[in-house]
Amino acid sequence: MLERIRIFSGNANIGLAEKICGKLGVSLGKANVTTFSDGETRVEIDENVRGMDVFIIQSTCTPVNVTLMELLIMIDAMKRASADRITAVVPYYGYARQDRKVAPRAPISAKLVADLITTAGANRVLSMDLHAGQIQGFFNIPVDNLFATPVLIDYMKRNYQDKTVVVSPDTGGVERARAFGKRLGASLAIIDKRREGPNEAQVMNIIGNVEGKRVIILDDMIDTAGTVVQAANALTSAGALEVSVCCTHPVLSGPAIDRLEASTLKEIIVTDTIPLSERASGCARIKVLSVSGLLSEAVRRIYYNDSVSSLFI
Numbered sequence: 001m002l003e004r005i006r007i008f009s010g011n012a013n014i015g016l017a018e019k020i021c022g023k024l025g026v027s028l029g030k031a032n033v034t035t036f037s038d039g040e041t042r043v044e045i046d047e048n049v050r051g052m053d054v055f056i057i058q059s060t061c062t063p064v065n066v067t068l069m070e071l072l073i074m075i076d077a078m079k080r081a082s083a084d085r086i087t088a089v090v091p092y093y094g095y096a097r098q099d100r101k102v103a104p105r106a107p108i109s110a111k112l113v114a115d116l117i118t119t120a121g122a123n124r125v126l127s128m129d130l131h132a133g134q135i136q137g138f139f140n141i142p143v144d145n146l147f148a149t150p151v152l153i154d155y156m157k158r159n160y161q162d163k164t165v166v167v168s169p170d171t172g173g174v175e176r177a178r179a180f181g182k183r184l185g186a187s188l189a190i191i192d193k194r195r196e197g198p199n200e201a202q203v204m205n206i207i208g209n210v211e212g213k214r215v216i217i218l219d220d221m222i223d224t225a226g227t228v229v230q231a232a233n234a235l236t237s238a239g240a241l242e243v244s245v246c247c248t249h250p251v252l253s254g255p256a257i258d259r260l261e262a263s264t265l266k267e268i269i270v271t272d273t274i275p276l277s278e279r280a281s282g283c284a285r286i287k288v289l290s291v292s293g294l295l296s297e298a299v300r301r302i303y304y305n306d307s308v309s310s311l312f313i
Contacts, residue, residue: 002026004084005303006049010058010070013275016091017057019292024300029054033070041069043077053303054083055126057295060094060113061274062253068094068113072120079121087302088122089295091273092221092249096131099138114138126298128273128291129220129248144308146298148248148271151289153183155269156216156246163241165189165213169231177218186216191231211239221249222270225256229263242266249273250288252280260285 008029009017021028030046056078058071071088078086098109110132117125118141125143130136136143156164166181167189168174174190181188189208215235217228222245232243243265250270252260257279260268268286270276280286294311301308 002300002303004051004053005055005299006047006052006083007055007057007299008045008074008078010056010067010074012059012061012067012070013057013091013272015275016059016272016290016292016295019272019290020057020296020299023292023296031074033074041066041073043070043073045074045077045081048081049078050082051084053085053087054078055087055089055299055302057089057091059092059274060090061092061249061251064094068116072116075117075120075122085123086121087124087126087299088117089126089299090117091128091291091295092251093127093130093135096135099132099135110135111138124302126295126302128295131220144298144302144312146291146294146311148273148289148291148294149180149183151271151291151294152246152248152269153180155287155289156184160214160216160244161185163213165208165210165215165240167191167208167210167215167217167231167235169193169217169219169227173219176220180218187213189215191234193227193231206234206238210235213240215240215243217243217245219245219247221251222247222256222260222268223251224254225252225259225263228265229259232263232265236264244269246270248291250276250280250286252277256280257283 006029007021008031010033032044034042036042056074060068095109095113128146130145164186166177166186168177169191178188189210192205228245235243244267246269248271271289271291
């Protein structure tokens with residue numbers, strides 16, 4: 001039934017693309033994405049896409065600039081090959097943290113990336129747990145921002161139900177943590193922190209009761225892990241029985257793995273929007289859940305022009 005669908009992937013997360021294709025019962029499109037000797041991205045599409053509904057799966061994760069260029073050039077190649085519709089499936093949207101001016105003469109890089117994807121020729125964008133919801137408004141094309149909540153909640157209900165508190169690591173994530181806690185039947189706590197600089201955070205105060213509780217720190221991503229490790233230490237000091245962290249995007253850059261392995265965290269639950277490095281894969285406390293089911297269902301509904309709204313939960 002999916003006669004006119006074609007799914008391609010850059011080099012960022014081929015494993016996730018193959019899982020999505022497996023659930024849809026289609027084969028991954030043939031594309032050769034390499035580099036010239038000077039580092040320029042080189043793309044060759046090795047099958048016909050004329051008049052096809054094309055989905056390009058590419059998280060703009062490490063190395064961010066390389067994966068972003070792969071996405072843009074693949075979109076351009078599909079447009080010039082007369083694809084009927086091009087959907088950029090970007091499970092992890094890089095540059096999302098630069099969504100506003102936080103200082104004079106600062107760029108809004110998330111908007112720039114949106115313009116690049118649109119100008120390259122994408123007709124639609126499908127992403128997951130955008131760092132800031134307003135990024136959807138940076139595009140002048142339809143954007144579907146899915147949430148990994150159903151996948152995470154299913155795991156939590158099987159493993160974290162007794163005396164559980166969901167903790168937001170900052171005030172910006174309170175809405176997400178409140179909704180998550182409501183579905184889990186857990187109470188809410190908030191960490192008031194002050195950020196001293198990029199990738200640096202200092203925990204200041206805990207709002208709510210965590211004493212004698214099983215704590216789940218909920219965030220959209222873990223980058224250098226400085227915030228979650230400091231939060232875990234503060235929660236343990238406040239009397240929490242155990243502390244785990246749950247996030248959608250395991251960026252895990254710089255000293256992240258060293259910090260997580262040395263921390264008091266019981267478990268780090270993440271999804272496969274970003275593939276783990278070899279070092280991260282060896283960390284026994286990291287549990288990876290797949291969002292391929294959610295993304296494949298969204299792709300199917302977009303292809304058939306069905307409603308995607310029931311997936312926004």
